[in-house]
Ligand SMILES: Cc1cc2nc3c(=O)[nH]c(=O)nc-3n(C[C@H](O)[C@H](O)[C@H](O)COP(=O)(O)OP(=O)(O)OC[C@H]3O[C@@H](n4cnc5c(N)ncnc54)[C@H](O)[C@@H]3O)c2cc1C
């Protein structure tokens with residue numbers, strides 16, 4: 001934070017920033033500062049809830065072009081002012097929080113669809129665009145991004161790029177790193193660069209992938225070319241109930257290892273089936289609920305669906321049919337709206353972990369045991385969300401209905417659960433994580449996760465951002 | 480404080496991002512504050528420390544809201560952020576903290592003189608925006624056939640929306656008295672805000688209220704307009720009253736309706752939900768109009784609106800815009 005908003009230096013900086021982007025696009029008011037002090041991370045939420053002072057930015061800058069982004073970064077470098085990019089603020093890891101004050105670079109004004117290439121099926125867009133607005137624009141042109149995360153309405157494309165985000169249809173259409181073809185990035189020193197225009201090449205290491213997942217620590221992503229897809233002729237779903245989660249996991253992994261191409265598979269453990277599937281979908285059953293879908297040419301969809309159903313039928317199961325699968329699809333975002341989503345005063349965290357099929361159940365049990373044995377006040381539930389040829393993601397959650405009233409105590413308890421659960425997951429072969437990112441929340445885990453390889457990431461950061469202005473203190477990089 | 484009646488909304492919205500894409504004003508200012516989450520966070524702070532109601536920046540944000548209710552309509556639990564904002568405005572006014580421009584506008588809105596002209600079962604209310612666009616009134620008149628009219632000010636809705644609830648009630652009572660003297664049993668209005676006011680806020684005993692599109696639809700009008708048009712929905716008709724009549728009327732008249740922009744969830748009314756948004760926030764109204772104009776082929780697309788407010792602000796912002804009222808659309812179709 002700057003020494004004082006009344007200082008001469010503050011006024012000079014304000015004038016310089018205003019000159020760079022125009023006075024309508026520099027915000028310093030209390031309303032805006034409040035909105036940018038809290039993202040979707042539980043810790044600032046509880047801080048606010050308990051009436052604690054939050055850390056606001058000094059300036060909120062809304063650039064309208066890559067050149068304006070570059071101008072702001074040059075100013076920030078000159079005076080060593082921290083810059084934190086902000087998309088929709090929907091990240092759950094505190095990645096967009098201005099923990100050192102300084103500048104919030106709110107990217108939402110850069111929201112234009114620049115080109116739709118109907119020959120190669122790609123679109124070039126400014127990444128401040130809201131993901132739902134992007135999908136609507138692409139649909140209007142007759143295509144789809146096929147990126148349907150639960151936060152489609154809240155987050156920007158840039159946020160998803162920064163966090164390697166994942167949508168519901170990831171099993172067929174991939175994660176953000178599979179969707180992006182190339183990027184325009186403004187480096188921390190204010191240079192505008194482009195990565196190579198195609199995602200498959202043998203021209204050295206892939207710079208596009210370097211910036212994907214860099215969470216605003218290596219520069220500001222300003223434009224992206226992403227793949228787009230034809231609207232499928234057919235999309236169908238089917239649901240099964242298994243007596244045990246283990247059987248359901250075997251069925252799901254067999255669907256994947258048989259190389260069928262579902263667009264989605266989702267498996268809820270018994271407690272989440274009993275709790276959330278019942279509450280949100282009204283499916284009141286005991287066991288583990290598994291839903292999957294296929295899309296594309298109807299003939300192929302039907303054939304693949306039949307094969308997948310055959311695989312499931314070889315286990316101890318109840319066939320819930322197509323309708324209960326469709327119900328899930330129709331209500332897939334409902335889980336995230338109040339009051340269905342967990343909320344204050346509850347303490348809750350998503351222990352997102354990804355692992356191979358060989359390890360994923362061990363990861364589940366390792367985390368569940370650690371949470372339930374050490375924190376009897378916590379409930380542990382989980383579902384397996386994003387399935388790939390080799391493994392899947394575990395969307396596990398802990399929930400404490402009545403955490404301590406004192407904010408520091410509540411946060412200490414919260415962090416302790418994370419520390420123990422995550423370390424148990426890593427020991428069992430899990431990687432933290434699949435799509436939520438690292439941010440402030442998990443920075444302290446990065447050294448454990450990467451081992452000596454973390455030094456390479458630190459060196460890249462140091463080289464690109466020698467003055468450490470870009471999102472300092474995040475991802476385990478120095479503050 | 481009035482906001483305390485909406486603690487459920489504050490608690491739900493303060494950490495929720497799920498409808499931010501539909502915040503019309505947020506989509507032109509790109510500010511976190513101009514979303515249901517941003518405003519609920521502010522009002523949560525005010526709830527914790529009542530003195531913060533005097534924060535000028537917070538007050539500005541509360542009056543910048545466009546109140547389209549698109550968010551409430553989208554929300555799976557339909558949390559009523561609109562009513563929370565109206566309660567906040569009421570608290571601001573009660574504390575004597577209304578911004579000077581809002582207070583001046585409120586004084587102006589109390590200056591009413593309702594006059595009934597003609598007599599009959601049906602009374603057509605000419606609201607303040609229609610009054611400035613008499614072509615709309617003439618179109619209605621042309622189809623309805625010389626019905627009695629009432630005019631002379633806003634029904635009280637605008638005052639209520641600005642937070643002046645007592646003053647709003649007084650004006651509404653004057654309006655009701657004037658309507659009663661006319662002896663009419665059906666009150667028709669082209670103005671969606673007035674429709675909503677008379678339907679829900681200030682109903683008049685024994686008087687049925689219809690939007691002009693409902694009235695014309697009931698007449699069983701049929702035509703073969705064969706023109707393609709985009710219908711610009713009204714916040715009050717769509718998000719507040721879930722009314723299908725305008726579209727049904729246009730289809731009955733033979734119009735081929737084309738989706739405006741990319742979706743039918745967003746509000747493209749340029750602030751109609753806030754009733755007098757153009758007078759409270761001319762700069763933001765211009766931004767909302769600009770966004771609509773950016774989405775339209777100004778030369779080619781025919782836009783039809785059921786809101787005299789929207790017609791007025793868009794025509795003022797971009798005179799060459801090919802936009803007409805639903806009454807004019809009906810007239811054109813019947814003449815064709
Ligand atoms: C209800 C809900 C459901 C969710 N479901 C999903 C889901 O299904 N899948 C999923 O992947 N995520 C999900 N998330 C998490 C969140 O939406 C994602 O992490 C998303 O990527 C955040 O995007 P944002 O635009 O909100 O970014 P922010 O939260 O604003 O920022 C996130 C990080 O990205 C950086 N950043 C933002 N823009 C840029 C840029 N242009 N250049 C460089 N760095 C930038 C920020 O500095 C920060 O470090 C969910 C969140 C919520 C609230």
Ligand code: SF4
Pocket residue numbers: 337338491492493495496497498499515516550551553554555556557558559560
């Ligand atoms: S209205 Fe509903 S969707 Fe919107 S912020 Fe509030 S709770 Fe969330």
